[in-house]
Amino acid sequence: MKIHHNSEIDYLSIDFRDELEAKSKYEDGIIVRYNKKGDVIGIDITDSMKLFSNSDLMTLQEACDFLEISESTMRRKIRANKIKFTKSGKDYRFKKSEIIRVGG
Numbered sequence: 001m002k003i004h005h006n007s008e009i010d011y012l013s014i015d016f017r018d019e020l021e022a023k024s025k026y027e028d029g030i031i032v033r034y035n036k037k038g039d040v041i042g043i044d045i046t047d048s049m050k051l052f053s054n055s056d057l058m059t060l061q062e063a064c065d066f067l068e069i070s071e072s073t074m075r076r077k078i079r080a081n082k083i084k085f086t087k088s089g090k091d092y093r094f095k096k097s098e099i100i101r102v103g104g
Contacts, residue, residue, distance in 0.1 A: 001014065001015065001016055002014070002015040002018075003015075005048065010046070010047055010048055011044065011045070011046055011048060012044065012045040012048035013042065013043075013044045013045075014042055014043050014044075014045075015041065015042040016040060016041055016042050017035070017039075017041040017042070019035045019041045020035065020036075021033045021034070021035065021041065021042075022034055022035050022036035029045060029046045029047050030043060030044070030045055030046075031043065031044040031045075031046070056095060056096055056097075057086075057093045057094065057095060057096070058093070058094045058095075058096055058099055059091065059092070059093065059094075060074060060091070060092045060094075063092075063094045063099045066099055066103065067099065067102065067103050077102070078092065082102070083098060083099075083102050084098050085098075
């Protein structure tokens, strides 16, 4: 099995078998690839980050857009402990419920 993710175009490809594709079927952002016998040989997922991301979390930019405030204003709120957050490396993540609470 081979797995390949192209982050530039947000595309995930999973090859179960290294065979020639005879046909494919596309539905809801998922492409299922078949060999000439009709066996599944792989799948491709478009917009993969959207499919696998935690939809309960927002990035700094998403939170700023939702609250209609600048990044610097949001960073001041963070430093003043007026908003709860988590960090993933250098990136801030906010629960949607927290952003709604702050905005309300």
